[in-house]
Amino acid sequence: MEAALAQEQDPRLRRDLTAYLNEMRQVANALPILTLRLPDVTFEQRLVFAGSKRAAVLLTFGGGHSPSDAFLYFPEEGLAFMSDLIQVDFHPAMHDGDPGEWLQILARVEALQLNTIVPGHGPVCSGQAIGQLAQYIQVLAQMVEDAGSLEELLVQDMPAFCASWQAAPIFKENLEFLYQRAHNL
The missing domain is CATH 3.60.15.10 (Ribonuclease Z/Hydroxyacylglutathione hydrolase-like)
Structure with missing residues (x-):
């Protein structure tokens, strides 16, 4: 994704790639501390x-x-x-x-x-x-x-x-x- 960003010339697509890359970095940083927890309460409608x-x-x-x-x-x-x-x-x-x-x-x-x-x-x-x-x-x-x-x-x-x-x-x-x-x- 970083390579694609470095090569992208369209400012709009650069904006989108930058935002997505930042989001994925945050997800990667959070993964080691996340734990799966099932819901205590559910509902139908x-x-x-x-x-x-x-x-x-x-x-x-x-x-x-x-x-x-x-x-x-x-x-x-x-x-x-x-x-x-x-x-x-x-x-x-x-x-x-x-x-x-x-x-x-x-x-x-x-x-x-x-x-x-x-x-x-x-x-x-x-x-x-x-x-x-x-x-x-x-x-x-x-x-x-x-x-x-x-x-x-x-x-x-x-x-x-x-x-x-x-x-x-x-x-x-x-x-x-x-x-x-x-x-x-």
């Missing part, structure tokens, strides 16, 4: 934590980004810590999830009328980020539907609304994943 001043709700609407997505919701504040279900200015990896289910989950999250979202990647944002991510998934799905072949699909330019997002290489990975899924490959 909803788990409420009631405190003296506020309540928090751990929710899952199913699996969209991953097979089992959960997020922490503060109803009175209209605040949610969304994990990777919401990503802002960042290409979300789709290869472990179900884009159709993800869109349904986003619609249910949008119905919560959130004021503030802490995303899995990107800056704290408003509920408008939900629509932006849904648009991303829909646009990529449409690109796949319109493409005659995978080769034709992979040479297409990134849509302007997401061209400046971080993790740009994931865009092509998402197109390939969606194409393979659509064609049962």
